[in-house]
Amino acid sequence: xxxxxxxxxxxxxxxxxxxxxxxxxxxxxxxxxxxxxxxxxxxxxxxxxxxxxxxxxxxxxxxxxxxxxxxxxxxxxxxxxxxxxxxxxxxxxxxxxxxx
Amino acid sequence: xxxxxxxxxxxxxxxxxxxxxxxxxxxxxxxxxxxxxxxxxxxxxxxxxxxxxxxxxxxxxxxxxxxxxxxxxxxxxxxxxxxxxxxxxxxxxxxxxxxxxxxxxxxxxxxxxxxxxxxxxxxxxxxxxxxxxxxxxxxxxxxxxxxxxxxxxxxxxxxxxxxxxxxxxxxxxxxxxxxxxxxxxxxxxxxxxxxxxxxxxxxxxxxxxxxxxxxxxxxxxxxxxxxxxxxxxxxxxxxxxxxxxxxxxxxxxxxxxxxxxxxxxxxxxxxxxxxxxxxxxxxxxxxxxxxxxxxxxxxxxxxxxxxxxxxxxxxxxxxxxxxxxxxxxxxxxxxxxxxxxxxxxxxxxxxxxxxxxxxxxxxxxxxxxxxxxxxxxxxxxxxxxxxxxxxxx
Numbered sequence: 226x227x228x229x230x231x232x233x234x235x236x237x238x239x240x241x242x243x244x245x246x247x248x249x250x251x252x253x254x255x256x257x258x259x260x261x262x263x264x265x266x267x268x269x270x271x272x273x274x275x276x277x278x279x280x281x282x283x284x285x286x287x288x289x290x291x292x293x294x295x296x297x298x299x300x301x302x303x304x305x306x307x308x309x310x311x312x313x314x315x316x317x318x319x320x321x322x323x324x325x
Numbered sequence: 326x327x328x329x330x331x332x333x334x335x336x337x338x339x340x341x342x343x344x345x346x347x348x349x350x351x352x353x354x355x356x357x358x359x360x361x362x363x364x365x366x367x368x369x370x371x372x373x374x375x376x377x378x379x380x381x382x383x384x385x386x387x388x389x390x391x392x393x394x395x396x397x398x399x400x401x402x403x404x405x406x407x408x409x410x411x412x413x414x415x416x417x418x419x420x421x422x423x424x425x426x427x428x429x430x431x432x433x434x435x436x437x438x439x440x441x442x443x444x445x446x447x448x449x450x451x452x453x454x455x456x457x458x459x460x461x462x463x464x465x466x467x468x469x470x471x472x473x474x475x476x477x478x479x480x481x482x483x484x485x486x487x488x489x490x491x492x493x494x495x496x497x498x499x500x501x502x503x504x505x506x507x508x509x510x511x512x513x514x515x516x517x518x519x520x521x522x523x524x525x526x527x528x529x530x531x532x533x534x535x536x537x538x539x540x541x542x543x544x545x546x547x548x549x550x551x552x553x554x555x556x557x558x559x560x561x562x563x564x565x566x567x568x569x570x571x572x573x574x575x576x577x578x579x580x581x582x583x584x585x586x587x588x589x590x591x592x593x594x595x596x597x598x599x600x601x602x603x604x605x606x607x608x609x610x611x612x613x614x615x616x617x618x619x620x621x622x623x624x625x626x627x628x629x630x631x632x633x634x635x636x637x638x639x640x641x642x643x644x645x646x647x648x649x650x651x652x653x654x655x656x657x658x659x660x661x662x663x664x665x666x667x668x669x670x671x672x673x674x675x676x677x678x679x680x681x682x683x684x685x686x687x688x689x690x691x692x693x694x695x696x697x698x699x700x701x702x703x704x705x706x707x708x709x710x711x712x713x714x715x716x717x718x
Binding site: 272301 | 390391392393459462463464469641642644645655656657659660661665
């Protein structure tokens with residue numbers, strides 16, 4: 226996928242994704258209120274490369290390798306990276322959590 | 326004796342380390358001249374320095390965060406500054422007739438003019454961003470940077486088949502860091518990781534030394550250029566965190582007064598602090614900073630553990646290096662709470678392992694030789710190029 230596809234930003238952010246974002250950001254729990262579908266990882270959530278690497282590892286660990294954020298970001302140019310949102314990350318996730 | 330032309334951007338953090346190298350070269354009898362924005366360089370270098378001005382023009386203030394800051398740095402400063410200074414730099418080379426140039430990686434026009442005149446040139450890395458490939462995972466961003474640099478190369482009228490990345494001299498790259506921070510990754514032989522260049526700066530008679538209270542441990546807060554709500558918000562959290570650390574901690578804060586909240590009576594706040602002098606006098610116990618290479622190197626060289634709250638550019642990478650080396654902790658600049666920041670500060674102040682690691686890493690960085698090694702390598706660069714045909718010399 227690319228970030229140029231039509232977005233379904235109306236879908237609420239899945240709680241497990243919000244939890245992983247809070248963890249990767251090293252943020253207090255109340256920061257989760259900022260994690261909306263349209264929130265940009267760069268300008269709105271202010272995640273830096275170090276934190277995005279941590280998020281990628283958390284996503285892969287929780288959802289499996291296909292959820293890899295790094296692979297998506299590797300294909301984006303600067304403007305697309307700046308525009309990348311939580312909804313874009315959510316579209317990487319499998320529909321259901323894997324059985325544990 | 327040789328003539329060295331130093332090409333630096335009008336940014337204090339870039340100029341200060343090169344001052345140390347320039348002094349070492351001058352002490353060995355070499356002639357040194359600077360090029361850049363004289364109105365910025367002159368106050369930093371003093372009346373005795375030779376400055377070949379490249380003119381003055383306002384460029385976009387460096388600010389922001391993350392990718393926006395990266396775009397601003399390149400499109401708002403590096404590229405337009407290179408265009409603006411191209412002709413004056415060429416004139417400076419013709420006037421001064423250097424044997425070699427030392428070129429900051431953020432002033433690529435210096436490398437272009439050196440190449441045009443067939444002069445040896447060395448790069449100096451202002452931080453970790455251009456030392457390795459921290460953005461290797463974002464190949465299209467790397468390609469964007471390369472596109473900007475090749476555009477400058479073409480604009481300079483240089484043959485495309487001779488293209489050399491102007492950030493990386495093929496002969497010598499000087500960097501104010503060392504393997505104790507960069508880790509086991511091997512660099513090419515022409516990379517000289519010399520450690521921090523600790524250029525002594527004049528003692529500051531205006532600093533309120535008498536307010537440093539015996540019996541308290543002191544934390545220096547220095548966040549570089551911060552402005553507006555973002556800066557005020559962070560400093561408010563930092564001041565609260567230092568209060569939470571307890572009365573045995575005395576904050577020493579370097580920031581504009583407009584960014585500071587009401588301070589406790591024992592806090593010392595100045596717009597510009599004599600950082601190296603504070604460190605050299607043993608007046609500090611820890612540093613809270615943005616993770617800039619200069620501040621980190623200076624703190625570690627004095628055995629001071631750090632809490633880094635990185636904001637932009639290479640700072641997240643440097644902060645990660647500090648953590649990996651065990652010499653400090655990283656907190657998220659935009660999100661850390663006063664409680665979280667206080668916990669990090671107390672940890673580096675109280676847990677001996679961070680101080681011990683800072684001492685160990687600092688000693689290793691100092692072993693890089695700083696300005697002395699840098700001058701040795703620059704002399705060798707001129708020596709290696711002495712037999713080449715140089716129409717200017």
